[in-house]
Amino acid sequence: MSDTPSAKGQEFERTLDQSAKEVARFKRDRHSPLERIQHVLHNNPTLVPVIVLAISVIAFGLIAGGRFFSAFNLSLILQQVSIIGILAAAQSLIIITAGIDLSVAAIMVLMSVIMGNLAVFAGVPSPLAILIGLGGGVGAGMMNGWLITRIKLPPFITTLGTWSIFYALLLWLSGAQSIRGQDIDANAPFLKFFGFAFNIGGARITLSAILMIVVFVVLWYMLNKTAWGRHVYAIGDDKDAAEMSGIRTDRTLMSVYGLSGLVCALAGWASIGRVGSISPQSFYEGNLDSITAVVIGGISLFGGRGSIMGALFGALIVGVFRSGLRLSGVDVLWQVFAIGWLIIIAVAIDQWIRRVSA
Amino acid sequence: MSSDMTPVVQARGIVKRYGHVTAIDQSDFELRPGEILAVIGDNGAGKSSIVKAICGATIPDEGEILIEGKPVNFTSPIEAREMGIEIVYQNLALSPALSIADNMFTGRELRKPGWMGKYLRLLDKPAMEKFARDKLTELGLMTVQSIKQPVETLSGGQRQGVAVARAAAFATKFIIMDEPTAALGVKESRKVLELIQDVRARGIPIILISHNMPHVFEVADRIHIHRLGKRLCTIDPKDYTMSDAVAFMTGAKEPPAQDAA
Numbered sequence: 001m002s003d004t005p006s007a008k009g010q011e012f013e014r015t016l017d018q019s020a021k022e023v024a025r026f027k028r029d030r031h032s033p034l035e036r037i038q039h040v041l042h043n044n045p046t047l048v049p050v051i052v053l054a055i056s057v058i059a060f061g062l063i064a065g066g067r068f069f070s071a072f073n074l075s076l077i078l079q080q081v082s083i084i085g086i087l088a089a090a091q092s093l094i095i096i097t098a099g100i101d102l103s104v105a106a107i108m109v110l111m112s113v114i115m116g117n118l119a120v121f122a123g124v125p126s127p128l129a130i131l132i133g134l135g136g137g138v139g140a141g142m143m144n145g146w147l148i149t150r151i152k153l154p155p156f157i158t159t160l161g162t163w164s165i166f167y168a169l170l171l172w173l174s175g176a177q178s179i180r181g182q183d184i185d186a187n188a189p190f191l192k193f194f195g196f197a198f199n200i201g202g203a204r205i206t207l208s209a210i211l212m213i214v215v216f217v218v219l220w221y222m223l224n225k226t227a228w229g230r231h232v233y234a235i236g237d238d239k240d241a242a243e244m245s246g247i248r249t250d251r252t253l254m255s256v257y258g259l260s261g262l263v264c265a266l267a268g269w270a271s272i273g274r275v276g277s278i279s280p281q282s283f284y285e286g287n288l289d290s291i292t293a294v295v296i297g298g299i300s301l302f303g304g305r306g307s308i309m310g311a312l313f314g315a316l317i318v319g320v321f322r323s324g325l326r327l328s329g330v331d332v333l334w335q336v337f338a339i340g341w342l343i344i345i346a347v348a349i350d351q352w353i354r355r356v357s358a
Numbered sequence: 359m360s361s362d363m364t365p366v367v368q369a370r371g372i373v374k375r376y377g378h379v380t381a382i383d384q385s386d387f388e389l390r391p392g393e394i395l396a397v398i399g400d401n402g403a404g405k406s407s408i409v410k411a412i413c414g415a416t417i418p419d420e421g422e423i424l425i426e427g428k429p430v431n432f433t434s435p436i437e438a439r440e441m442g443i444e445i446v447y448q449n450l451a452l453s454p455a456l457s458i459a460d461n462m463f464t465g466r467e468l469r470k471p472g473w474m475g476k477y478l479r480l481l482d483k484p485a486m487e488k489f490a491r492d493k494l495t496e497l498g499l500m501t502v503q504s505i506k507q508p509v510e511t512l513s514g515g516q517r518q519g520v521a522v523a524r525a526a527a528f529a530t531k532f533i534i535m536d537e538p539t540a541a542l543g544v545k546e547s548r549k550v551l552e553l554i555q556d557v558r559a560r561g562i563p564i565i566l567i568s569h570n571m572p573h574v575f576e577v578a579d580r581i582h583i584h585r586l587g588k589r590l591c592t593i594d595p596k597d598y599t600m601s602d603a604v605a606f607m608t609g610a611k612e613p614p615a616q617d618a619a
């Protein structure tokens with residue numbers, strides 16, 4: 001679980017090493033090569049998305065050639081997945097606790113509308129408007145957390161409800177109207193901060209892509225290097241056991257939902273720069289896209305398993321497939337078709353990995 | 359072991375009701391320094407309930423509990439744990455996907471010294487792993503390959519070992535074990551019984567809930583017999599046979615007269 005994005009190879013070798021020793025020691029004849037693979041994946045569920053990402057990049061590089069495999073196109077993919085990627089980070093936090101959050105995209109868009117209304121129309125200074133939006137994200141997340149921990153509602157139903165509630169609120173606050181890019185530029189250009197881009201070689205890097213990477217690295221650190229993170233995993237693994245071993249589970253869950261809401265609001269701010277305007281209709285399927293990235297990233301929907309970095313790779317895989325299939329001249333419907341199969345295969349692999357026995 | 363005979367735990371008149379069910383009915387309880395006290399009784403007699411009341415996992419409706427002579431009112435097992443009371447639950451309370459080291463320190467993790475620990479809240483994984491390895495070695499449990507191994511890859515007995523090692527590592531007052539051998543095979547049970555005796559040898563008293571009479575008679579210094587929500591009597595295993603104990607437990611035989619302690 002503690003895999004750094006940079007130390008993939010070593011991690012892989014280490015787990016492989018361990019598993020081979022075990023074979024020699026206890027169960028010489030019961031471990032087929034397939035079971036050994038199962039063990040390796042079990043110890044490092046992020047390996048699957050890393051391999052899939054590598055293979056799909058190479059495959060599309062071969063099929064679509066230089067158009068796909070250019071620094072410009074690869075950086076474009078990064079840019080395109082940045083918002084869904086950040087949402088997927090928020091979603092990962094929830095899914096690791098064995099929950100699910102259908103309201104992430106609604107929180108994101110609602111907070112971007114609030115930031116826009118305050119800064120563009122109400123004359124509130126942009127930094128303050130952004131702070132209020134980020135605070136609102138924490139509040140919206142904690143509302144989910146409160147319903148789930150205090151009222152004891154299942155996360156799926158709770159966030160299905162709050163999805164509608166937040167969506168209705170954002171339609172009401174925006175009057176179902178977009179805030180145009182020119183108005184933002186004129187009154188509150190700072191809202192577009194994460195749309196800023198610079199060129200390195202042929203690559204075009206936007207700040208929203210950098211924000212995505214930073215969000216993942218920070219959350220990875222929190223989940224893997226702090227006690228709080230260990231508790232989040234323990235809760236997803238077995239909540240009763242976590243409670244009995246001295247974790248204040250409800251308090252931890254509240255912090256997870258609050259943090260997730262904050263990350264959604266951050267995605268909302270970044271989306272203003274990425275899209276260039278604030279549209280209440282944007283990212284309507286963002287919640288499902290975020291779940292897709294998490295699942296393809298090898299994070300178990302049953303909780304307690306998988307690295308948050310998997311969700312980053314999951315988001316990138318989706319981006320690579322979309323871009324690669326488009327550049328290969330494949331109809332959009334087949335892109336959707338392919339993503340569908342990716343989800344099913346990812347969940348099937350997760351089921352298989354979790355069946356690993358002692 | 360001190361010769362101070364103040365009971366480690368003394369509970370009087372404990373009552374706990376769940377709606378119409380009286381799980382604990384005016385029960386007394388006593389644990390003495392350095393002993394293994396077995397708690398036996400029929401299913402549903404209230405064995406788990408009384409030990410949960412003692413360690414704060416449930417809050418009794420009535421009665422008083424003294425730990426080393428001082429009254430306590432725990433509202434959660436975390437408070438009991440802070441006093442050095444450890445519990446090995448019937449279902450172990452381990453997180454299967456987390457490592458052995460992570461599990462040993464759940465809820466009391468060590469942070470790196472200095473600013474990294476203070477501000478970045480960085481865990482001191484090497485220190486925790488070393489501690490876990492030392493504790494398991496001390497208890498003769500280092501048959502596992504790696505302390506970073508997820509608990510779910512261990513056998514039932516090894517898991518029980520991790521749970522016992524966790525309790526033994528942190529307990530300063532006493533340890534409660536609820537049915538530690540119930541799910542284990544013969545060999546693994548032996549190992550756990552040895553562990554229990556090891557822990558007593560370090561002067562930590564143990565409350566052992568068990569159904570298994572041979573195990574109880576092998577390790578217990580005294581046996582607390584629980585029946586219909588309360589303590590029926592306590593007996594010395596040297597003075598009675600296993601069938602006597604079962605007869606008391608089931609009500610087939612009148613308990614011996616007790617000097618109410």
Ligand SMILES: Nc1ncnc2c1ncn2[C@@H]1O[C@H](COP(=O)(O)OP(=O)(O)O)[C@@H](O)[C@H]1O
Pocket residue numbers: 376379380381399400401402403404405406407408
């Ligand atoms: N949380 C609870 N809610 C309702 N009834 C309970 C609860 N805990 C225990 N009981 C009841 O209290 C009685 C004693 O249970 P327990 O202490 O688990 O017995 P034992 O451990 O001796 O088998 C049983 O009748 C059980 O159903």
Ligand SMILES: [Mg+2]
Pocket residue numbers: 405406448536
């Ligand atoms: Mg019980």
